[in-house]
Structures are given as C-alpha cells and as structure tokens.
Amino acid sequence: MPIFLNASNAEFETRFKSFLGMKREVSADVDATVSEIIDDVRENGDAALKKYTLKFDKLDYDETPMRVPQQELAEALKGVDDETIEALTLARDRIRSHHERQLPKDDLYTDPIGVELGSRWTAVEAVGLYVPGGTASYPSSVLMNAVPAVVAGVERIVMVVPSLGGALNPLVLAAAHLAGVTEVYRVGGAQAVAALAYGTETIEPVAKVVGPGNAYVAAAKRQVFGTIGIDMIAGPSEVLVVADKDNDPDWVAADLLAQAEHDSGAQSILITDNAAFGEAVSAAVERQLKALDRSEIATASWQDFGAIINVDDIYSDQTLKLINRIAAEHLELACENADTLAAKVRNAGAIFIGRHTPEVIGDYVGGSNHVLPTARSARFSSGLGVLDFMKRTSLLKLGPDQLRELGPAAIRLAEAEGLDAHGRSVSIRLNL
Amino acid sequence: MPIFLNASNAEFETRFKSFLGMKREVSADVDATVSEIIDDVRENGDAALKKYTLKFDKLDYDETPMRVPQQELAEALKGVDDETIEALTLARDRIRSHHERQLPKDDLYTDPIGVELGSRWTAVEAVGLYVPGGTASYPSSVLMNAVPAVVAGVERIVMVVPSLGGALNPLVLAAAHLAGVTEVYRVGGAQAVAALAYGTETIEPVAKVVGPGNAYVAAAKRQVFGTIGIDMIAGPSEVLVVADKDNDPDWVAADLLAQAEHDSGAQSILITDNAAFGEAVSAAVERQLKALDRSEIATASWQDFGAIINVDDIYSDQTLKLINRIAAEHLELACENADTLAAKVRNAGAIFIGRHTPEVIGDYVGGSNHVLPTARSARFSSGLGVLDFMKRTSLLKLGPDQLRELGPAAIRLAEAEGLDAHGRSVSIRLNL
Structure with missing residues (x-):
C-alpha cells in the first residue's frame, strides 16, 4: 500500500513531516x-x-x-x-x-x-x-x-x-x-x-x-x-508528478513506475487535486505493475515509498510549499497551467513541463543532465553540469596608487583582528 | 629551518613530491x-x-x-x-x-x-x-x-x-x-x-x-x-610567492609571514630564480619574525612548513608545472612579467599580480573572496562565491510533435538498458 495523504486533514503536517524524513536506503557501515x-x-x-x-x-x-x-x-x-x-x-x-x-x-x-x-x-x-x-x-x-x-x-x-x-x-x-x-x-x-x-x-x-x-x-x-x-553521493531516485484530472491515469501511472523500477528504495509521489483521479492512477499502477520485467523492484518501491497526496488546489501557495519542501529530483507537471507553476517552483533538480514531457525523455535524449540532486538536496544543490568540471580563479592587481588608496583600510582591519604581520605586509610598501 | 629545494638537483622530484604530500594538520578523531x-x-x-x-x-x-x-x-x-x-x-x-x-x-x-x-x-x-x-x-x-x-x-x-x-x-x-x-x-x-x-x-x-x-x-x-x-572543509592557509631578484626582500618576507602568522600549520613558499635573493628573503624573515605579536605561531609555521624553491627560470614550463602542482590557495606573482605568467597558471585559488598587490589586500578590501581552496584543492574547486548560495534547475518541455521525434530513441535506449517501465512511459503516449 502506498501512502495516502490529504492536505486538508488535521494531522497532515505531522504525517507529511514524517513522510519527508523517511529513510530509503540502508547504508551499510563499510x-x-x-x-x-x-x-x-x-x-x-x-x-x-x-x-x-x-x-x-x-x-x-x-x-x-x-x-x-x-x-x-x-x-x-x-x-x-x-x-x-x-x-x-x-x-x-x-x-x-x-x-x-x-x-x-x-x-x-x-x-x-x-x-x-x-x-x-x-x-x-x-x-x-x-x-x-x-x-x-x-x-x-x-x-x-x-x-x-x-x-x-x-x-x-x-x-x-x-x-x-x-x-x-x-x-x-x-x-x-x-x-x-x-x-x-x-x-x-x-x-x-x-x-x-x-x-x-x-x-x-x-x-x-x-x-x-x-x-x-x-x-x-x-x-x-x-x-x-x-560529485554528490547520489541516493535512490525519486519523481514527484503533479497532475490534474485531465490526464490519462495510465500515462501518469507509467511515469510513476518508470521511477519505481530503478530501485526498491526509489520513490514515486503523485500530487493531485482530484481524489477520484488519484484512485484511478493507483489502480492503473497496480495493473501495470503485473506486466513489468522489473515488477518485484517496482512493487517494493511503490508499496514502501509510493505516495498519493490530495490537495484542494494544485496552484495554491500551500501546494507550492509542499512541492518546494519535497524538493524532488524529478518534478513532472502534468497540468493545465504547467508553465505558470514551473516558473514558481524553487526546489527541484529538473522540471518536466506538460503532459507530453515524461521524465524518461530527460533520462536519455532531452539534452539536460540526468545526474540530479536526490533526497531533498535540490534545496541546496544542482544537477551535474559543465561547472562541476571547472574551477574559478580570482585575479587581483593593484598598482602603487591603488595600494595607497586601499592599503590603510586593510591595515585598520588587520589591526582590529590582531594580525600585525598582515598589517606590515601592506604598511611596508607604503613606508608607513 | 624552512625547506630548501633546488629544481636542478637530481633528487628534486622525489623531494618535491614528499613536500607536496606533507600533512599540516592534526585531525583529531572526534x-x-x-x-x-x-x-x-x-x-x-x-x-x-x-x-x-x-x-x-x-x-x-x-x-x-x-x-x-x-x-x-x-x-x-x-x-x-x-x-x-x-x-x-x-x-x-x-x-x-x-x-x-x-x-x-x-x-x-x-x-x-x-x-x-x-x-x-x-x-x-x-x-x-x-x-x-x-x-x-x-x-x-x-x-x-x-x-x-x-x-x-x-x-x-x-x-x-x-x-x-x-x-x-x-x-x-x-x-x-x-x-x-x-x-x-x-x-x-x-x-x-x-x-x-x-x-x-x-x-x-x-x-x-x-x-x-x-x-x-x-x-x-x-x-x-x-x-x-x-561549503568546503578548509585546511590551514597557504601562500606561494613567485619573485624575481628585483624585489625588496623585506616586502616578500612580510608577505610570507602574513600567511605564517595565521596558524602553526600554515605554509609559506617562495619560488625564485635567484639563490642570493632567496637567502636575503630568508634572512629578512628571521629578522621580522622577532618583532611579531604572533611570533611563536609564525615561527612554528615557517620552521616546519616554510619553503624556498630555487628554479632556473621563473617563466619556464617547468616552473609553471610546479606552480600548478602546488595549486596554492594564494599565489603572489612579484615578478616583471607577472601578467603573462598569471594568464598561464591553471591551478590557484586566487592570483595576486605584481609587486604592489600583497595577498593581504585580498583578505580584506580587494573585493574578491578570501574563502579559497586550501591543501591543493584549487586543482578541482573554487573560492566561495554567489553560485555557492544558488542552485540550478533544469527545465524541459516537449509537445506531441517533439515527443514523436525524440521518443523512439528514448524507447530504444530504455530497452538497451533493460528498463521496460521507462520505455512504456514514452510508448504509451505514442500509442506504440
């Protein structure tokens, strides 16, 4: 049984917090x-x-x-x-x-x-x-x-x-x-x-x-x-699909399972504003699971970590906060105003916009990188990119005039910090 | 006694390697x-x-x-x-x-x-x-x-x-x-x-x-x-000064000591093409050490980790290689062709160009950041900057036409990788 959460329930915050804190990996002490x-x-x-x-x-x-x-x-x-x-x-x-x-x-x-x-x-x-x-x-x-x-x-x-x-x-x-x-x-x-x-x-x-x-x-x-x-130490993969009722439940179920088949610790989450649609997706998942080559892995992932979260309104600030708190590696927006919503999301490794952008395209041929921050680390880190293979060197060059202009402030701060050799290295050049 | 190395000596490579590998921190197991x-x-x-x-x-x-x-x-x-x-x-x-x-x-x-x-x-x-x-x-x-x-x-x-x-x-x-x-x-x-x-x-x-x-x-x-x-886990600070003979030895000595006074594990290195100049700097360091407030710390740093490396030619490829291998947190180029040399250096946290740019200016009022990669990590990382407080989200949006064009390749790769739920999430949208 996946986890069912309803954002209108009184105990939602408590349950959501414990959901966010779930450990999905056994880290062997090696x-x-x-x-x-x-x-x-x-x-x-x-x-x-x-x-x-x-x-x-x-x-x-x-x-x-x-x-x-x-x-x-x-x-x-x-x-x-x-x-x-x-x-x-x-x-x-x-x-x-x-x-x-x-x-x-x-x-x-x-x-x-x-x-x-x-x-x-x-x-x-x-x-x-x-x-x-x-x-x-x-x-x-x-x-x-x-x-x-x-x-x-x-x-x-x-x-x-x-x-x-x-x-x-x-x-x-x-x-x-x-x-x-x-x-x-x-x-x-x-x-x-x-x-x-x-x-x-x-x-x-x-x-x-x-x-x-x-x-x-x-x-x-x-x-x-x-x-x-x-690079980062990657954890199990995850997807968050935000979907309104105007989707084919089978499409959404297929996307959830594409993530689940990776690893029994993978996590697939659906946020929807329509409870009946959520149930239809859940049923479609159960159906599709049976036909998968990696059914055992995907079933374990869905049973242990899969989740369906019902919200009142996909586009509300409350839902946006949930999306940012989940900070998913992959975020799929299968909803009418996907562009507007995408522009507001702050924490996500990659966003897949609209009903015709299954996350799998990004795994292979989208062009963006599929090495992305897992386990909520999209709050503070980015997917792999060119900058990960480069480094930045600062350059600074003063002439005598610039040293005369900036030197005294440096000497003052060195003194305030009790570093007199710092001060000397400037003052000796200024004959101070 | 600081370490004296001569790049022309037969055993230089061995001694330089062990110099690079010196451990300057005691890491308590806490x-x-x-x-x-x-x-x-x-x-x-x-x-x-x-x-x-x-x-x-x-x-x-x-x-x-x-x-x-x-x-x-x-x-x-x-x-x-x-x-x-x-x-x-x-x-x-x-x-x-x-x-x-x-x-x-x-x-x-x-x-x-x-x-x-x-x-x-x-x-x-x-x-x-x-x-x-x-x-x-x-x-x-x-x-x-x-x-x-x-x-x-x-x-x-x-x-x-x-x-x-x-x-x-x-x-x-x-x-x-x-x-x-x-x-x-x-x-x-x-x-x-x-x-x-x-x-x-x-x-x-x-x-x-x-x-x-x-x-x-x-x-x-x-x-x-x-x-x-x-952020990075910073080690003790270090400076590498590359200086020709046309410097005031006292200026260079002051720069070496500004680094040494930070920590007994700090490291100050001079590369010069003039042995007499190197000796003059060494003598100036000894003189200045006596007058410092933090003389004890600076003396320990200079005695244990300080180094003077003699090279034939500051501008040779051989010297450039040494500079890049040291990959200093701070690199001061106090030499005639400092700009040309700066343009060729690949591994350094920050470069201070010319005789009037003591590293201390960068500590305080230069404008660039003084949080820089230590312990040779300038080979693969950068100083602190704005990007360390931001993260990048990838965006991807396909319509039906684009999915038809890219989908088959994604399905092919999913099949090659044995991930059939991946393939299904695309094929179900293409009625394949």
Whole structure:
C-alpha cells in the first residue's frame, strides 16, 4: 500500500513531516574495510589492485590486462545494432549542445579606482568516471558524466569499471567512445577510487571523481574527498508528478513506475487535486505493475515509498510549499497551467513541463543532465553540469596608487583582528 | 629551518613530491563524540543546546538568551571606532560589487525541433554561517561569507557563534549588521551545526551551512552533509610567492609571514630564480619574525612548513608545472612579467599580480573572496562565491510533435538498458 495523504486533514503536517524524513536506503557501515583498501592501494599500487580484482571480480590481470586498449572502444560499436548507436549518438549530441551553453565566461575588469580584478575559469586537468558493473552499468550514465567533462575541456577522462572475469558491456564501451573517454581500466570498488585519488604504476591520479556506485564506492569517495574532488553521493531516485484530472491515469501511472523500477528504495509521489483521479492512477499502477520485467523492484518501491497526496488546489501557495519542501529530483507537471507553476517552483533538480514531457525523455535524449540532486538536496544543490568540471580563479592587481588608496583600510582591519604581520605586509610598501 | 629545494638537483622530484604530500594538520578523531551531540540535538532540541552551551561556553540561556536581539547588531556599531567601521564598510561594498558580477543568468531557449529547455537559477532559501569564537573570530570572514549569500538572494542568513559566558565580539556583530545577517544565536560547536541542520524549538533549520570552525565543527559538517549542504572543509592557509631578484626582500618576507602568522600549520613558499635573493628573503624573515605579536605561531609555521624553491627560470614550463602542482590557495606573482605568467597558471585559488598587490589586500578590501581552496584543492574547486548560495534547475518541455521525434530513441535506449517501465512511459503516449 502506498501512502495516502490529504492536505486538508488535521494531522497532515505531522504525517507529511514524517513522510519527508523517511529513510530509503540502508547504508551499510563499510568505512573500516574501505579505509584498509585505500591504504593498501596507496602503499602497494598495482599489486593491491591485482589482488582485489582477482578476489572480487575473478579477473587476473596476467591474463586480461587492466587497461582496455583505446581501439577496443571504437571496435565496441561493431557489437551494437545501428538503431542503438543512432539513439546514443542523438543523446550525445543533444547533451553536448545543451551543456555547451553552460560554459562560463571569464570576467576581467578594471574598477573605478583602477584595480584590475576578475574571475577566470579553467577546466579540471583530469577526472575519473566510475561506472558500476552488472545491471547498473548504463550507457546513458556514461554520456551524462563524460560529455560535460569533454565540453568543459578536461584533457584526461579516465573511466573505471569492474568487469566480472574481464567481460565488459559493449554498450558502455560504445558510449565511452562516443562521449570521448580517453582511458578505460577494468577495476572497480573502493580500490578503483583509491587508484584514481592516489595513482598507481598503471593509473595516473586524477583531480576529481564522479559517477554512481555501491556502498563501498560511496564510502571511498567520502574518504578521498579533500585529496581529490567528488560529485554528490547520489541516493535512490525519486519523481514527484503533479497532475490534474485531465490526464490519462495510465500515462501518469507509467511515469510513476518508470521511477519505481530503478530501485526498491526509489520513490514515486503523485500530487493531485482530484481524489477520484488519484484512485484511478493507483489502480492503473497496480495493473501495470503485473506486466513489468522489473515488477518485484517496482512493487517494493511503490508499496514502501509510493505516495498519493490530495490537495484542494494544485496552484495554491500551500501546494507550492509542499512541492518546494519535497524538493524532488524529478518534478513532472502534468497540468493545465504547467508553465505558470514551473516558473514558481524553487526546489527541484529538473522540471518536466506538460503532459507530453515524461521524465524518461530527460533520462536519455532531452539534452539536460540526468545526474540530479536526490533526497531533498535540490534545496541546496544542482544537477551535474559543465561547472562541476571547472574551477574559478580570482585575479587581483593593484598598482602603487591603488595600494595607497586601499592599503590603510586593510591595515585598520588587520589591526582590529590582531594580525600585525598582515598589517606590515601592506604598511611596508607604503613606508608607513 | 624552512625547506630548501633546488629544481636542478637530481633528487628534486622525489623531494618535491614528499613536500607536496606533507600533512599540516592534526585531525583529531572526534567523530563519535560529534555523532552523539548531533543525535542529542535532533532528539532534544533546545534542551540539548542549553546543556552543551552551559558545559562548553559557561553560558546559561536562562540568564542570557540564545538569540541575540536583532537591534543589538546595529547597536554594536556604537562600540566600534569610526575608522574601523569605515574600513568594514569599504570592504563590504567592494565585496558586494565584485560578487554581483557573479550572478548567473537563466538560460531558457527553444531548440531547432521545438523542444523548450533551459536552466534556471534560484537562491538557497536559508543558510547558516558558523563563526568561531575567541581569537579566530574575524569580522572580515563574516563579510566574506555573508555578503555573497545576500547577493545571491538568500532570505535567511543565520549566524551561530559560541560566546564564552555570553560575551560577543562587537566587531563580529557590527560586520554581521553591515553584511545583512538576519538572525544571530549564541551557540557553537557541533551542537550549533546540528541545530542548523535539524532545527530546534528556537532555531529553524537551514538548507546549507558555511564558515570555518574547529575539528568538532568540521566533523559535524561532514556528518550533516547530505541532510543539508556544506561549503568546503578548509585546511590551514597557504601562500606561494613567485619573485624575481628585483624585489625588496623585506616586502616578500612580510608577505610570507602574513600567511605564517595565521596558524602553526600554515605554509609559506617562495619560488625564485635567484639563490642570493632567496637567502636575503630568508634572512629578512628571521629578522621580522622577532618583532611579531604572533611570533611563536609564525615561527612554528615557517620552521616546519616554510619553503624556498630555487628554479632556473621563473617563466619556464617547468616552473609553471610546479606552480600548478602546488595549486596554492594564494599565489603572489612579484615578478616583471607577472601578467603573462598569471594568464598561464591553471591551478590557484586566487592570483595576486605584481609587486604592489600583497595577498593581504585580498583578505580584506580587494573585493574578491578570501574563502579559497586550501591543501591543493584549487586543482578541482573554487573560492566561495554567489553560485555557492544558488542552485540550478533544469527545465524541459516537449509537445506531441517533439515527443514523436525524440521518443523512439528514448524507447530504444530504455530497452538497451533493460528498463521496460521507462520505455512504456514514452510508448504509451505514442500509442506504440
């Protein structure tokens, strides 16, 4: 049974609060194990990678080398049917042209007193891209992570992927080729993250690592954070669909299930102003669930975390507040005044506007990124983009006149803060 | 004795690598204590804050309330001399006008096939600003953290500051008033961070917390990360000065010491192409050290972590590589062709160009932010700015025609990834 909430009920606020606070992941405590693996890789380099890969992936680098020869990426295209290659290429091109618009401009200027200052953006030199093994190995995620890095101007894009017995998913290799990945290694888990952070004889270190992974990978990313940069630690996916009664309940149900099939911890929420419509969607979900390949996962997600919230008015301030408090990774507005509502929403990773924009389009070929803030973190963070692969340097240049003008205030503040060497570094230049 | 390195020596690479890897902080393991404090605040709210504040700050909220009345901020100005208020106001105004240039533009457009898409920026609704107590309580840091938040459009800027026995630094309150802080509470440590993340009866929760703090504060920030956003975890400060022989050694020595006086873990590095000049700077440092108020701290920093690196040529590719590998928080270019060199540097938090731009100007009145990436993290991250207080939402809108055009590729990729509910959410709309 999904959760049914009614915003008019007296106990709604209490129930909604506990709904927002629901924990949807079991976070296994693997910190100690991960810390050992990282230390081992730092100390023993390739030898440690060899040991862990033999143990976890049943792969011996003496038989199949760690590095995937770059030409195998292009060759992987041969193993993929034309229609899929076309789809991947369309996705790549749309992601690229959308992300090119995110390239920041440098801002160098001279202020009224003659101080030259500004901000300059440069690409991170090298990034690592973690790709999970098995069924969670998605070619679309390779595109979404690698293309913005290429657009940013990152020179080395190093993909690591665990490969059971050495076998790799040709779709993932093909996507890596189309995206512009420059190096691929058969290595996964915490040991792969450690290698990216500290380097080994075979793998040169990178400055940042991105991409999803299991509990070990997430813990390793947290532990190396600071030594190198990391992207967000993504939680299970979620969608919030806001729908009026003029929708086909089957369309809305299909959208809720597209999210639910990802993970038993995924969450699908419907907000509607029509109780009968909500019931129709609920019935459609039950019907469609039976026919799904991943029925077991989707059922668990819907039963444990699915929710239908009835409101009086989709366009009221009260509903807008609920939407902003949920701060969904994906927000679908399947309602008449979707544009107006979209303009008012503040907290959402991505907004899908109107009845003909199922969230799935954004997963693949919309052009915007599908790596988005989960678990209410859209209140304070953004989806992956070009800026995640760049950094900003401040520039400041004073001549003697500007130093004479600004120096005394700096000396005053240094004194107020009790930092006399700070004051001296200015006063010595002004003969004060 | 500081470290002397010569880039022409055979063993330079080995010594430089170990120099880069030096640990300059003792990170006390306070995770377990912090975790208990956070749980306690989550469960018991104000009562827990009262208990910890009595214990750590010798302050009883029954005598001096936790919240500082907002009018006390304005009144604090009366306790500060005019010259300091003018200096703070100059700093505030210059920080504000520099950061206003960082405000991002929304990008909403229609692509060639009629898909409406784009990115929209909104401010984080509420942020917390941690201000340390005691001598590390700097009014300039209040400005540097709060002004970009105000510029971003953050409505609630909540400052927390520990106050031994209830006493607050009037300079910090004055800076908070000038910056536009909206709430101030007398509470510090892990308990303050927990209150900002989870809220109590008195403190409404925020979506992100920024600002420096001790080991407990840093551990608390790491632990609440995900529930709310955090800024970087700053390490000890550092400066790299690149200087040719045509400098006054005393000026350069003063700049090195302005960094060293911050913290015994701070690091001051000189790169020069003239060994005699390097020795002159070293002698000047020793001389100036004796006269400093914070001589003990600066001496420890210079003895343990200070470094003078001799290179053949300041403008060579080899030196540029060293500069980029050091990736200093602050980079001072006190050399003839400083502009040319600045344009080539890739990894630095901020660059101070020419002989009349001591780094200290950037600490106070330059206009750029003094919260900058430490410990080589300029390789992958930026100084604090307006974007840290905003987030980007992606927008996507298709009509029936666009869905017909893009839908089949999405269905193909969903099939390739084994996600049939994804495929259905598109095909059901296309009657496929």
